[in-house]
């Protein structure tokens with residue numbers, strides 16, 4: 001029940017964020033079709049809406065699960081070059097997605113990466129996690145240097 005409606009909400013958010021960051025081409029159907037023509041992934045416009053929908057209910061200032069705050073304005077400092085509390089990795093290692101624990105938690109490869117706990121978002125069935133294209137956005141943002149943009 002939650003899955004369908006939150007999926008639609010996310011789709012809308014992604015479309016809106018795509019529009020505001022100028023990534024949607026004229027016919028609106030070719031987002032992500034040609035990586036070379038895409039604008040840089042924006043933390044504020046592309047990723048924060050994903051965090052707001054799927055993560056901040058647990059990763060908020062008052063009660064930061066795993067010591068991680070993903071609220072607007074806090075996410076960058078909590079992620080980029082910040083030590084994971086679970087693995088000998090940074091949560092986000094700019095330019096190096098394979099060494100970024102955040103991505104391992106989203107893909108469920110965190111145990112192999114030397115970490116612990118559950119895949120994120122916590123408590124989701126495999127099918128109810130964030131979409132593969134959202135995870136790809138996170139990966140691209142890290143590859144592009146994880147700017148506070």
Ligand code: HEC
Pocket residue numbers: 051054055056057058059065066067068083084085086087091101102105106116117118119120121122123130
């Ligand atoms: C229902 C609560 C809940 C939700 C929703 C949730 N998390 Fe978590 N998160 C936790 C808890 C609890 C832990 C620590 C235990 C664990 O890892 O299983 C954690 C740990 C983490 C860690 C590891 C932190 C570290 O220092 O290594 C990352 C990264 C993370 N979460 C990212 C996310 C992201 C990104 C989302 C959204 C896509 C998300 N979480 C959604 C509860 C949640």
